[in-house]
Amino acid sequence: MAKVATRMRGLQQSALGAMTVRCQELGALNLAQGLSQVPPPASLLAEGAREFETVGHSYSQPEGLAVFREAVAGKLKRSSGLSVEPTTQVLATVGATGALMATLTALLDPGDGVVLFEPFYSYYLSSLQVLNLRPEPVRLTGPGFRIAEESLRAAITERTRAMIVCTPNNPTGRRLTAAELKIVSAVAEEHDLLVITDEVYEDIYFGPDPHLAAATVGGLAERTVTLGSLGKSFSVPGWRLGYACGPERLIGAIRIAADSLVVCAPAPLQALGARALNLDDDYYRGFRAMYDRKRRLLAEGFAAAGLSPNEPEGAYYLFVDCSRMGVPSGVAAAERLLENGLVGTVPGEAFYLNPPDRPYVRACFSVPDDVLAEAVDRLASGDFLHG
Numbered sequence: 001m002a003k004v005a006t007r008m009r010g011l012q013q014s015a016l017g018a019m020t021v022r023c024q025e026l027g028a029l030n031l032a033q034g035l036s037q038v039p040p041p042a043s044l045l046a047e048g049a050r051e052f053e054t055v056g057h058s059y060s061q062p063e064g065l066a067v068f069r070e071a072v073a074g075k076l077k078r079s080s081g082l083s084v085e086p087t088t089q090v091l092a093t094v095g096a097t098g099a100l101m102a103t104l105t106a107l108l109d110p111g112d113g114v115v116l117f118e119p120f121y122s123y124y125l126s127s128l129q130v131l132n133l134r135p136e137p138v139r140l141t142g143p144g145f146r147i148a149e150e151s152l153r154a155a156i157t158e159r160t161r162a163m164i165v166c167t168p169n170n171p172t173g174r175r176l177t178a179a180e181l182k183i184v185s186a187v188a189e190e191h192d193l194l195v196i197t198d199e200v201y202e203d204i205y206f207g208p209d210p211h212l213a214a215a216t217v218g219g220l221a222e223r224t225v226t227l228g229s230l231g232k233s234f235s236v237p238g239w240r241l242g243y244a245c246g247p248e249r250l251i252g253a254i255r256i257a258a259d260s261l262v263v264c265a266p267a268p269l270q271a272l273g274a275r276a277l278n279l280d281d282d283y284y285r286g287f288r289a290m291y292d293r294k295r296r297l298l299a300e301g302f303a304a305a306g307l308s309p310n311e312p313e314g315a316y317y318l319f320v321d322c323s324r325m326g327v328p329s330g331v332a333a334a335e336r337l338l339e340n341g342l343v344g345t346v347p348g349e350a351f352y353l354n355p356p357d358r359p360y361v362r363a364c365f366s367v368p369d370d371v372l373a374e375a376v377d378r379l380a381s382g383d384f385l386h387g
């Protein structure tokens with residue numbers, strides 16, 4: 001019988017997808033997966049519908065349409081001051097996931113070590129496993145989840161070749177500070193490491209300070225690949241449209257890997273994506289205000305349930321410490337929320353290689369207002385503190 005590759009051992013459907021299936025079976029509200037369930041900008045859909053007949057429907061060149069790459073470069077410059085040259089330093093990809101896979105494929109060899117800051121977005125781990133790369137976790141402890149220089153240094157081994165950072169962070173909602181990024185920069189320089197920075201939530205933050213792109217700090221520009229996604233910023237994750245930006249030599253290699261993996265990013269959507277990236281500040285302001293409101297609403301629900309929601313600085317998740325439930329794990333906490341309240345969340349364990357120090361669950365607030373209101377009702381009226 002045809003065999004399954006060894007690298008697939010231990011890889012299963014993600015805990016996120018599994019909870020979505022569980023919610024469907026039980027008829028529960030799904031706050032588990034980050035599905036960006038808010039409407040995309042109406043103008044974008046209307047213009048897209050008008051133009052769809054006339055945009056090109058064949059492949060684009062592997063690096064993507066010029067109009068898309070120029071729009072990415074313009075957007076990054078406006079939102080965080082990050083400077084990239086559109087013709088040589090920007091690559092259109094199949095979502096940020098496609099950008100990550102192409103980057104890991106192009107720049108690392110099997111067995112290379114990659115530092116992950118725990119808790120981390122679970123796809124990092126599965127991507128490393130698929131490519132036979134070695135995860136090297138660095139534990140960040142709540143509620144601050146700050147990068148400390150000593151623990152980062154202690155995690156570096158002879159095999160370490162790269163680090164993955166994520167800001168604003170999924171699942172913690174933290175935005176890395178300049179001080180933390182300087183630590184990343186210093187350690188990366190000292191050990192000649194590649195830095196991959198996942199900034200898919202760059203447009204979702206709460207507070208006056210603009211997004212701080214890792215590649216604008218210290219000496220990071222020369223060794224950093226920045227990943228972005230239109231899925232989060234314009235609520236179109238199904239378009240599978242993202243990008244990778246960075247030094248020309250690295251992007252050149254990633255382009256070849258991406259070409260071998262998938263040929264190109266969806267070409268007709270790149271043309272529409274360019275329009276989205278050129279939306280004005282009003283759009284982004286309204287977008288952030290909408291998420292700020294949803295964030296507060298869901299936090300009130302968890303507080304009413306007697307739990308301790310965090311206050312995320314960005315992204316669209318609460319990472320809730322459920323210690324008051326007296327449960328042994330995030331798995332048990334998520335199960336109680338599901339059984340007693342029909343509210344689906346992701347157990348914190350999904351974001352850790354080693355067991356977390358507290359029973360966390362992650363709850364996504366990128367859901368329609370009526371779902372959010374119902375979730376808040378269920379959280380406020382259920383008994384979650386007793387077994």
Ligand SMILES: Cc1ncc(COP(=O)(O)O)c(C=O)c1O
Pocket residue numbers: 034094095096097098121166170198200228229230231237240241242
């Ligand atoms: C941190 C992070 N990176 C990447 C992705 C995936 O982005 P895309 O849909 O563009 O592949 C997600 C989606 O939830 C995410 O949370």
